[in-house]
Amino acid sequence: MNASSLAKAVVDGILTGGVYALMAAGLTLIFGVMDIINIAQGALIVLGAYMSYVLSVHLGIDLFLGLFITIPAFFALGVFIEWAFMRRLHERDRTAMSILVTYAVAIIIEGVLSVIFGVDYLQLHASYTDSTFHVFGFYLPYIYVFGFLLAVALLGALYWILYRTHFGRGVRGSLQNRIAAELIGVNVNRVRAVSVGIGVAVTAAGGMLFGATNAFNPSSGYDLISRLLSIVILAGLGSIGGALVAALFMVTLEDVVAVVWSPVWATLVYYASLIVVLSFRPGGLFGKAAVRAQ
Amino acid sequence: MTRTRAWMLSVVAVAAITALLAGCGGSSSSSSSASSASSATSATSASSTSASSSSGAASGSPVVIGSSLSLSGDFAADGQAFQKGYTLWADDINKAGGLLGHPVKLDIISDASSPAQVVTNYQKLISSDNAKLVFGPFSTLLTVPASKVVNRYGYAFVEGAGGAPAAFGNGLHNIFDVSLPVIDNLVPYAKWVASLPASERPKTAAYATSDDPFTGPQIPIARQIMQAAGIKTVYNKVFPAEVTDYTPIATAVASSKAEAVVLGSVDVPTVSAFVHAFIQQHYNPKSFIATAGPDQGDAFLKAVGGASNADGIMYPNGWYPGYDNAESQKMVNEYVARYGGNASGVNADVAEAYSVGQAVAQAVAATHSLDNAKIIAYLHSGVTLNTVQGPVTFNSLGENGAAAAFVFQWQKGNQVQVLPVGASASKPVTYPKPNWGS
Numbered sequence: 001m002n003a004s005s006l007a008k009a010v011v012d013g014i015l016t017g018g019v020y021a022l023m024a025a026g027l028t029l030i031f032g033v034m035d036i037i038n039i040a041q042g043a044l045i046v047l048g049a050y051m052s053y054v055l056s057v058h059l060g061i062d063l064f065l066g067l068f069i070t071i072p073a074f075f076a077l078g079v080f081i082e083w084a085f086m087r088r089l090h091e092r093d094r095t096a097m098s099i100l101v102t103y104a105v106a107i108i109i110e111g112v113l114s115v116i117f118g119v120d121y122l123q124l125h126a127s128y129t130d131s132t133f134h135v136f137g138f139y140l141p142y143i144y145v146f147g148f149l150l151a152v153a154l155l156g157a158l159y160w161i162l163y164r165t166h167f168g169r170g171v172r173g174s175l176q177n178r179i180a181a182e183l184i185g186v187n188v189n190r191v192r193a194v195s196v197g198i199g200v201a202v203t204a205a206g207g208m209l210f211g212a213t214n215a216f217n218p219s220s221g222y223d224l225i226s227r228l229l230s231i232v233i234l235a236g237l238g239s240i241g242g243a244l245v246a247a248l249f250m251v252t253l254e255d256v257v258a259v260v261w262s263p264v265w266a267t268l269v270y271y272a273s274l275i276v277v278l279s280f281r282p283g284g285l286f287g288k289a290a291v292r293a294q
Numbered sequence: 295m296t297r298t299r300a301w302m303l304s305v306v307a308v309a310a311i312t313a314l315l316a317g318c319g320g321s322s323s324s325s326s327s328a329s330s331a332s333s334a335t336s337a338t339s340a341s342s343t344s345a346s347s348s349s350g351a352a353s354g355s356p357v358v359i360g361s362s363l364s365l366s367g368d369f370a371a372d373g374q375a376f377q378k379g380y381t382l383w384a385d386d387i388n389k390a391g392g393l394l395g396h397p398v399k400l401d402i403i404s405d406a407s408s409p410a411q412v413v414t415n416y417q418k419l420i421s422s423d424n425a426k427l428v429f430g431p432f433s434t435l436l437t438v439p440a441s442k443v444v445n446r447y448g449y450a451f452v453e454g455a456g457g458a459p460a461a462f463g464n465g466l467h468n469i470f471d472v473s474l475p476v477i478d479n480l481v482p483y484a485k486w487v488a489s490l491p492a493s494e495r496p497k498t499a500a501y502a503t504s505d506d507p508f509t510g511p512q513i514p515i516a517r518q519i520m521q522a523a524g525i526k527t528v529y530n531k532v533f534p535a536e537v538t539d540y541t542p543i544a545t546a547v548a549s550s551k552a553e554a555v556v557l558g559s560v561d562v563p564t565v566s567a568f569v570h571a572f573i574q575q576h577y578n579p580k581s582f583i584a585t586a587g588p589d590q591g592d593a594f595l596k597a598v599g600g601a602s603n604a605d606g607i608m609y610p611n612g613w614y615p616g617y618d619n620a621e622s623q624k625m626v627n628e629y630v631a632r633y634g635g636n637a638s639g640v641n642a643d644v645a646e647a648y649s650v651g652q653a654v655a656q657a658v659a660a661t662h663s664l665d666n667a668k669i670i671a672y673l674h675s676g677v678t679l680n681t682v683q684g685p686v687t688f689n690s691l692g693e694n695g696a697a698a699a700f701v702f703q704w705q706k707g708n709q710v711q712v713l714p715v716g717a718s719a720s721k722p723v724t725y726p727k728p729n730w731g732s
Contacts, residue, residue: 005549012541110366119370120593121562123570130573130599130730141574213570214538215563215597219370219407227538255542263533263543264505 008138009259013252015140018148019213021247023206023224024231025155025240026199029162032238033171033195036086036098041228042221043106044200048074048207049216050113052124063126063208064146070204078200081105082193091178106221113218124211147209151244154202158240161198171195230274236284246285250274354392356399357664359384359654360419361429362440367407368561371593372432372643376455377402379647380429382628387651393658401425405436412436413443420447426664429650432643433560434458434476434507441469450669452654454646460507462691468666470673472649472686474612474697476508476585480516480556482713483583483610483701486723487554488523489715494725496553496580500529502543502568503558509585512610513558520554528552540564544571551577557584565607566597573603573730580726583608588704591615592639599731601707606727608703613645613683614711618719621652622682638709649681656680 027041038044048070055066085105089097128142162168174181174188182188210216210224231250235242250270258266277285361380364373384398392398401423405412412431419425430453431440437456442464444451451469453461457476461469487496499520503513510532521527529550533543544567547555559565565587572578588594588609598604615626615637625648629640654669656679661668678696679686687696701713705724712723 005546008545008549009542012545016539016541114366114370119366119374120590121371121566121597122593123566123597123599125599130570132574132576139575215566217371219367220563222367223536223538251539254539258533258542259546263531263537266542267534267536 004137005259006256009255010252011138011140012144013255014248015144015148016213016255017248017251018151018244019144019206019209020227020231020251021244022147022151022154022202023210024228024235024243024247025158026201026203026206027228028232028235028238028240028243029158029199029202030196031232032240033175033199034082034086034098034192035095036089036102037095037229038102038199039099039225040081040102040105040109040221041203042223042225043109044074044077044203044221045207045210045224046216046218046221047109047113048204049124049211049220050117050122050207051204052208052211053122056124056126063124063129063212064150067205067208070208071201074204075197075201078197079193081200082196086196087189087192110218110221117218119217119219121215121217122211123215124208126212129212143209143212147213150205150209154205155240155244158198158202162240167191167194230271232284234274234277234284236281236286239284239286242284242286354394354396357393357396357427358399358401358423358425359427359429360401360403360416360423360425362405362412362415362419362431362436363402364407364432364436365402365404367405369407369432369436371562371590372455373404373407375641375643376432376647378629378633379454379644380651382625382632382644383648383651383655386628387655393655393664394662405431407433407436409436409439412440416440416443420444420449427654427658427666427669429647429654430454430456430471434461437461437469438464438507441466444468449666450654450657450673452650452673454650455643457693458507459511462693466692467674468670468692470653470688470692470694472653472679472681472694473646473683474610474699475693477511477515478699479585479610480512480583481519482699483556483608484516484519486701486713486715487525487581488519490725492524495523496525498526498528498550498552499554499556500547500550500552500579501527501556501558502529502531502533502547503585504535504537504560504564505532506535506558506560508560509558512585513556516556520556525554535560537564540567541571544568545575548572548575548577553579554581555579555583557582559584559587562587562590562594562597565594569598569603569607569730578727578729581608582606582727583610583701585610589614589642589702589709591641591709592635593641595707601704602731604704605706605732606703606724608701608712608723610699610701611642612697612700613642614700614702614709615640616709616711616719617645617682617684619682619684621680625682638707645682649683649686652681653679653686 023045027038030036030038051070052063052066055061056063085101131142132139170186170191174186174191178188231246235246254266254270257269363376384400388397403415405415428449430437432455434456437453438461441451445466445468453471454473457471457473459477501513501517503509529547565584588607589611595604626637626640657669657672661672673688685696686694689695700711702709703712710721711719
């Protein structure tokens with residue numbers, strides 16, 4: 001191992017971390033707004049990958065241009081999921097019951113995808129998925145660089161919506177006190193539906209990037225969910241910016257350990273770091289209370 | 295409260311139904327398809343497929359054969375291919391008269407690729423579903439726990455995808471693997487590399503393997519042979535089975551600039567991730583072999599980006615669609631007729647599953663019994679059985695001592711047998727590996 005390998009691991013970790021942040025953003029947003037742990041996030045990512053596959057292979061639409069179709073479609077799907085599955089959960093046991101309900105949603109998505117596409121692995125391909133450019137002695141894949149930039153842009157947009165718009169104030173107001181928000185005229189059901197819609201819409205982009213960097217089949221979402229949950233827990237459930245910081249930190253740490261020490265220890269160190277951080281900051285790096293007060 | 299409960303039940307019910315639909319892409323029951331014996335059935339096939347003294351359709355009460363397969367989860371692609379193999383065999387055996395005149399009815403339940411669920415499934419199959427015989431699941435990971443519970447009931451456990459040493463180290467007398475023992479998988483490759491003229495032989499090699507009972511035993515043997523031939527090891531790491539990002543590992547292999555890469559992989563995504571990382575790092579080893587993944591036919595090509603990226607990649611196996619065996623060709627044709635696609639899309643899982651049925655059928659025919667104790671004794675008798683993968687003879691551990699190790703290579707979109715050199719069906723190895731995308 002030399003300095004060059006270490007630097008490459010850091011660069012890879014940062015670029016890959018951006019992709020993971022994008023995949024985790026919807027998860028943390030939905031929890032932040034509704035106290036719902038969306039176990040279906042992994043399945044939604046895979047669904048996003050399949051939608052991009054259909055647009056790319058069958059309609060010849062570029063992967064990134066296809067997002068102009070998949071993101072609105074996923075927004076509508078998110079609104080439907082909120083209406084059909086999440087709105088009916090009781091306030092008092094919402095978080096616990098949401099795990100069961102969204103797991104059922106994940107199974108439904110996996111089942112439908114299996115029936116339509118079968119279980120063979122697929123991967124998204126475009127001219128830039130294997131292409132690289134050379135800088136400072138490294139070959140940087142365009143797909144990861146584009147993905148990182150897309151992640152920063154979309155997470156920035158999410159942050160702006162939540163903290164710089166009238167709608168965002170409504171979201172945060174309904175989080176702090178639902179009854180008070182309703183009394184001053186906030187339509188809480190609408191705010192929640194739109195918030196889940198946005199969370200799922202962002203996942204469409206995460207799904208495209210996942211499919212362009214990994215082979216996937218309808219079951220691939222289950223491998224992702226533990227990783228994504230660990231990122232949003234480290235970030236502080238509900239924190240958009242925290243998700244980016246946590247994803248960059250954890251994936252970079254894992255990549256560096258894999259190169260410097262051993263891939264076997266990378267996963268262990270990854271989760272050990274989560275335990276250490278939570279020991280000192282039980283609410284994560286950017287806890288929910290702080291997020292809602294911003 | 296009542297409405298909420300009703301809604302919750304509805305959600306769970308829909309999920310359960312969807313999961314069932316997804317897992318049942320093919321019929322798991324073959325008893326209804328019994329018809330007259332196929333006139334195309336060859337003499338060899340009749341001896342290995344049918345266990346009936348009559349050649350007409352099976353007419354007795356059905357014999358339930360149970361199996362737990364990974365119809366969802368990490369091994370879903372392999373599990374569903376196994377289901378197709380078992381189903382094809384069941385159809386053929388029923389057309390040929392069934393087992394001792396009884397039609398075969400498969401009872402396949404999904405374990406979702408879970409070592410815990412597979413144990414529960416075999417308990418259910420034997421104690422609740424009254425399966426007379428059981429067939430094995432997919433992978434050594436699931437075969438090991440399953441074999442222990444099946445042994446408790448005294449059932450024969452014939453399987454096609456649990457060939458790692460871990461499956462045979464538990465002192466069980468009931469386990470039989472019809473496929474090649476995986477510990478020998480890479481030996482023909484390593485010996486071939488070692489036999490190359492010094493000027494052509496790779497000078498360095500990288501070894502990366504998943505922490506899995508299937509891959510783990512294969513790599514050290516290959517490394518030992520190659521090191522003895524003077525090939526220096528420049529990278530040798532194990533990575534966890536549940537890796538979600540292979541980039542740092544693949545990049546480290548690329549950085550080592552090894553001239554040969556030996557990858558211990560269990561699935562398509564692992565190999566695909568390494569291929570894409572190698573392309574991105576402008577790294578093309580002279581030789582690249584992966585223990586599993588490239589054997590998945592069209593699914594592998596779709597993942598790596600087409601035949602031009604697969605060209606030159608090698609993999610070990612005991613069977614391929616072009617295998618020169620009449621029964622194998624018949625099975626491939628039946629597969630294409632039933633499931634569509636072409637011969638190259640038939641992966642080895644189908645043949646492994648089909649072979650399980652053939653071995654059991656021959657044991658039932660020879661013992662004239664569905665008694666598991668008699669079947670176990672027969673399979674341990676040293677008899678040679680005929681399967682679509684070739685001859686099967688079980689040693690004292692239950693490994694197939696008659697299996698031949700082959701190595702295949704992707705050449706211009708086709709899977710070609712290349713090793714052992716000199717074997718009748720072996721074609722020349724493409725070496726060094728062509729550039730990516732060429």
